Amino acid sequence: MTVEHALEPVLEPRVVFERPELLADRTTIYCPGCGHGVVHRLVAEVLGELDLGPRTIAVAPVGCAVFAYDFLLVDFVEAPHGRAPALATGIRRVRPDAFVLTYQGDGDLAAIGTAEIVHAAARGEAITAVFVNNGIYGMTGGQMAPTTLLGQRSTSSPGGREAGLHGLPIPMTEMLAVLPGVAFAARGSIADAAAIGRTKAYLRKAAGAQLARRGFSIVEILSNCPVGWGMTPLESIERLREVVTKTYPPGVIVDRMKADAAASPAGTSPGAAPAGPGAVPPTPADPASTPPVER
């Protein structure tokens, strides 16, 4: 037996990393170092692995991700700024078999679209919101967002965000998590490979909550905006990991699927039965019995 023969099985070409089927093979339009590319990939991977591509109807936001449909190969409708959860509600109600996804930035979801996201969550709409929080209005040139950190400079807070002048950053996902209609809420980030892996796990859980018709699910994804932050991509990732996560701690914020399972010895979820097109959870959890926030 020669050395070549012995090595042959190892040298057999093997794909270890490839473009997900649902991610378009085209050049990105996002700025160098932007986190949207990573988030797009995660969404494409999760939809693909759960075989949801052919069932997905997604709603694109206004903002940098308005062109999400150029990269994610699923049916898309474009929403007016902030209104994606309302469109998603309309889709959910008339298309019971669809997997319904909104992809929204922090200006879209946490500023102009607060009413729509709060009420979609409150109704327990079986939809999944992918909430990309980079703390700035990227597309319009780096203005302050409701999620901008204290002290952070932007083109509309040139002296840095001050609590007395601009208010405090909004912890949107924690706010939503108190609503009984929310089945799953978590915050991930794209700061490093481990964080990206956890974020993907959150996306899978959020999708599972929708598929079980348990209610509304949201995954906030802390992301970077090197251009808007006035940093190199590497500096922006460093800031994301070391600074941004101090204000917005990553982790599962509420998991009522898990609470359901714990409450039911057989491991079945009392709220898991499909509840018709509206898919409002038949037994919304009593707010008083909401499990403590997990980190």
Place this chain on the structure above:
Amino acid sequence: MTAVRPALTSIPPPDRPVPPAPRRILMKGNEAMAEAAIQAGCDAYFGYPITPQAELLEWMARRMPEEGRVFVQAESELGAINMALGAAATGARVLVSSSSPGISLMAEAMSYMAGGEVPVVLINVMRGGPGLGSIGPSQADYFQAVKGHGHGDYRTPVLAPSSISEAVEVVADAFELAERYRTPVIILVDGILGQAMEPVEAAFRTPARAPADWILTGADGRPPRVVKSVHLLPEALEAHNRHLQAKFAGIAAREVRWAGEQLEDAELVIVAYGTAARVARTAIARARADGLAAGLFRPITLWPFPSAALADLVARVRGFLAVELSAGQMVEDVRLAVDGRRPVAFEGRMGGMVPTPAEVVAALRRLDAIVGEGRR
């Protein structure tokens, strides 16, 4: 002491026969339009309470679940119209209703629907404005409906019935127009038509559904579809606008509707729609009894406005009088059609007030004095 009251019964008295088909049903305008939408195959209704259209929402709240269809009371008019946008993008037949201030909130999404070519039927039961205004009947939203609620270059078909029976008819027509041309369609009625009760000819109709190769159903065995209005390249957006304008030109050429009454010998013509047309009808009867040869030209589509038909009257009438429940909005389109060739007068009341037949007759007399010999 117990009061003796006559028994309430629906059994017809023996001397009156059972009503023959087609049945005439006494219905409130808001409820008649709601039921007409259900009978027209409306899959989903999204709304938010506002006077004077709340009965429409309430009717849908009760009837849509009975039919196994979708009813959602949204968190705002913004929520309602955007739910409609999402549902209609998947091919559902969708109705939204509101009243003036609520329509202002819906204007943004209407523009997106026009740009993204999403068919939705929207009923505006108009009330007095501006601002919060009043809950009285009004036609002050003509500019808003006809000249463009939202931003951008677009037109929206606007249907303006003047009776509850006609309102029932145009609901089915509106769904048909919306789907045929992939456009939002507005049904514009004033608060009187929403609130009044009239016998309705039960001429409910379910338009056939046109095959749609653009709706979002999930990209299963076909390439993904996108419903959108954004086209960042100016060349692409201009091309899209040219496509929209060609569509609007087609609607303007094919979908004009109007009705005439006593126009054959009319020397003075009242132009009015909705409730104003009914006031005008009474005024015309009185004017004729008094020797003034007046007739009624009643636009049913406010866009496309029946400009050519109105212009055809110029050669044989001496003057026009626009009557509206507003400070004078449609009158501008009447003047454009008449193009300075005859005097165009205006009579209107605002803020929830309705012109009386006497006021309209007086306006006819003033017009008659301007245009010379009015008496036959």
